[in-house]
Amino acid sequence: MDSILVTGNGPLNGQIPIAGAKNACLTLMPATLLSEEPLTLTNAPRLSDIKTMTALLQSLGAEVSSLQDGQVIAMSSHDLTSQTADYEIVRKMRASNLVLGPLLARFGEAVVSLPGGCAIGARPMDLHVDGLEALGAEIELKDGYLHAKAPGGLKGAVHEMRFASVGATENIVMAATLAKGTTVLMNAAREPEIVDLVECLRKMGAQISGEGTSTIEIQGVDRLHGATHQVVTDRIELGTYMLAPAICGGEVELLGGRMSLVESFAAKLDAAGVSVTETENGLKVARKNGRVTSVDVVTEPFPGFPTDLQAQMMALMCTAEGTAVLEERIFENRFMHAPELVRMGANIEVHGGTATVTGVERLKGAPVMATDLRASVSLILAGLAAEGETTVSRVYHLDRGYEHVVRKLEGVGAKIERIKGQ
Numbered sequence: 001m002d003s004i005l006v007t008g009n010g011p012l013n014g015q016i017p018i019a020g021a022k023n024a025c026l027t028l029m030p031a032t033l034l035s036e037e038p039l040t041l042t043n044a045p046r047l048s049d050i051k052t053m054t055a056l057l058q059s060l061g062a063e064v065s066s067l068q069d070g071q072v073i074a075m076s077s078h079d080l081t082s083q084t085a086d087y088e089i090v091r092k093m094r095a096s097n098l099v100l101g102p103l104l105a106r107f108g109e110a111v112v113s114l115p116g117g118c119a120i121g122a123r124p125m126d127l128h129v130d131g132l133e134a135l136g137a138e139i140e141l142k143d144g145y146l147h148a149k150a151p152g153g154l155k156g157a158v159h160e161m162r163f164a165s166v167g168a169t170e171n172i173v174m175a176a177t178l179a180k181g182t183t184v185l186m187n188a189a190r191e192p193e194i195v196d197l198v199e200c201l202r203k204m205g206a207q208i209s210g211e212g213t214s215t216i217e218i219q220g221v222d223r224l225h226g227a228t229h230q231v232v233t234d235r236i237e238l239g240t241y242m243l244a245p246a247i248c249g250g251e252v253e254l255l256g257g258r259m260s261l262v263e264s265f266a267a268k269l270d271a272a273g274v275s276v277t278e279t280e281n282g283l284k285v286a287r288k289n290g291r292v293t294s295v296d297v298v299t300e301p302f303p304g305f306p307t308d309l310q311a312q313m314m315a316l317m318c319t320a321e322g323t324a325v326l327e328e329r330i331f332e333n334r335f336m337h338a339p340e341l342v343r344m345g346a347n348i349e350v351h352g353g354t355a356t357v358t359g360v361e362r363l364k365g366a367p368v369m370a371t372d373l374r375a376s377v378s379l380i381l382a383g384l385a386a387e388g389e390t391t392v393s394r395v396y397h398l399d400r401g402y403e404h405v406v407r408k409l410e411g412v413g414a415k416i417e418r419i420k421g422q
């Protein structure tokens with residue numbers, strides 16, 4: 001298995017291009033199942049999660065081609081042959097569950113394995129099931145698979161979610177586009193990836209309003225048609241690389257970045273002594289003075305501080321002046337990076353969903369292990385600022401969500417290389 005070798009070597013300067021959003025692409029791809037006509041995505045990120053979704057859609061009979069070095073994904077679900085999402089694919093990636101709503105809406109039937117993905121908590125699917133049942137689906141759990149049926153078709157309904165789940169919102173919105181009548185989804189998630197999905201669905205002929213607010217209204221239509229859509233910028237990749245100059249010093253411009261995608265995160269960086277300014281081409285990030293100061297963080301659904309940036313923020317707090325309290329409210333068990341950071345000399349105490357980080361002057365390089373996608377990149381960030389060499393193993397997690405990480409960081413002066421495993 002490959003590993004990443006990072007050597008801490010001072011300030012970073014230059015530009016990093018930000019890719020299209022993994023999480024948006026993973027919900028836009030299953031939207032192809034809603035229509036017989038082709039759906040084409042541009043600005044797609046080159047990631048192993050995208051390959052997993054490609055394999056899943058192909059296993060259902062969809063045609064999926066990767067063009068222009070993977071940045072364009074051309075899909076057609078004209079002739080689907082299966083409505084079953086198999087465990088062997090779904091276990092690799094939780095987002096596979098996003099085929100459930102579209103398959104059910106188009107065929108009145110879907111069989112989807114309960115998901116796997118990053119080991120960051122229980123991650124059930126009750127909110128997806130409740131929402132689809134509100135639209136008239138009958139769903140049973142048998143042998144680890146959700147068997148969903150809507151023999152007479154889905155019907156619009158008013159439904160309030162108990163929690164603003166991103167995936168459940170996406171599944172319910174996609175299903176409701178082809179339901180009979182109007183669906184009002186309350187306490188919907190407001191993430192930019194949902195806004196992006198709705199913009200694409202609208203190009204396909206769906207009638208939807210309210211995306212980006214907590215109430216989304218969907219007027220069902222008989223059929224959706226083809227479209228071409230550009231995937232929104234990846235705000236998590238953006239936030240991750242914003243932390244590189246915050247941790248190492250220097251000044252880095254994130255090309256394609258927009259403040260509206262990272263408002264709450266940028267506010268925390270500002271409070272820690274890191275300036276974020278909008279430029280013509282993106283966002284520019286630099287420390288205001290010397291060492292950053294500790295800031296407390298609570299993860300929340302958008303527009304709050306994203307859980308997907310918590311691990312990376314912890315890496316910054318490891319060398320900040322003072323003590324920071326990081327509270328994880330979205331996922332239980334999302335501090336697996338903490339013991340690895342401690343191996344590098346960090347001072348972190350974890351109690352339940354709260355981590356208390358007291359900054360040290362400098363971290364020290366060490367062999368560490370990536371435990372999930374965002375944890376893996378937090379260890380790379382920590383390694384960039386540490387004294388000596390850090391080897392991050394199990395980098396297959398990283399390949400799920402960060403394209404060309406070595407090239408992008410090398411481009412701003414980092415000493416980083418990928419070591420091929422046996």
Ligand code: UD1
Pocket residue numbers: 022023024026094095121122123124125126127128129163164165166167168193307308330331332
């Ligand atoms: C999406 C993102 C993931 C991000 C997360 C929260 C994708 C592909 N992934 O994941 O990167 O970390 O949003 O911003 O877009 N829950 C339930 N029942 C359900 C569904 C969820 O209890 O039916 C719980 C989960 O266990 C978790 C919380 O709700 O504790 C948030 O999950 P959710 O918003 O659904 O995240 P995902 O869509 O899986």
